[in-house]
Amino acid sequence: MVNQSPDDNPLTRPGPAHPDITDPDIARLVAVFYARAREDEILGPVFNRAVHDWDEHIAQITDFWSSIMLRTGRYSGRPLNPHLRLPIQAEHFDRWLSLFEQTAREIFTPEITHEFMIRARRIADNFELAIGNMRGEIRSPRHSR
Numbered sequence: 514m515v516n517q518s519p520d521d522n523p524l525t526r527p528g529p530a531h532p533d534i535t536d537p538d539i540a541r542l543v544a545v546f547y548a549r550a551r552e553d554e555i556l557g558p559v560f561n562r563a564v565h566d567w568d569e570h571i572a573q574i575t576d577f578w579s580s581i582m583l584r585t586g587r588y589s590g591r592p593l594n595p596h597l598r599l600p601i602q603a604e605h606f607d608r609w610l611s612l613f614e615q616t617a618r619e620i621f622t623p624e625i626t627h628e629f630m631i632r633a634r635r636i637a638d639n640f641e642l643a644i645g646n647m648r649g650e651i652r653s654p655r656h657s658r
């Protein structure tokens with residue numbers, strides 16, 4: 514999309530992304546998503562090498578999505594940092610996003626799934642651009658804007 518104003522960035526919008534999103538549903542989304550990601554042929558090897566405590570990782574990511582979608586402030590970390598050190602490229606981001614969308618669709622309405630995905634795509638693109646910068650590459654966002 515072109516000609517967006519800065520206010521179109523959902524990551525800077527106050528308040529819940531949608532009134533029907535609940536924390537228990539977010540927890541279910543994250544648990545199901547990571548159960549699948551661990552088994553996934555593209556994502557699994559990266560996750561299984563890097564994550565040593567899955568309960569802790571899932572709790573942290575649940576807090577992250579609660580903060581993004583419901584503005585609960587439960588996550589105050591630096592989400593980019595671990596990704597800069599991972600052996601990840603375009604195919605990992607594409608698979609991450611399609612698995613996340615597939616899982617969100619099973620739990621939420623299409624409207625809520627869309628709210629998750631506009632945020633997930635932006636964050637994924639931010640990570641991809643930052644990884645590119647670090648590697649001396651000039652990249653364009655592939656999933657958002």
Ligand code: HEM
Pocket residue numbers: 556559560563564565566570573574577590591592593595596599601602605606609632633636637640
């Ligand atoms: C390319 C696919 C991705 C892979 C393989 C991946 C993998 C990982 C790994 C291995 C960690 C560190 C876990 C640990 O040490 O316990 C991590 C942390 C994290 N990831 Fe990802 N990730 C990916 C994409 C994403 C995306 C698109 C998002 C958000 C939309 C995200 C959000 C997070 C967050 C919030 C953390 C915790 C950061 C912290 O506070 O330390 N990841 N990820």
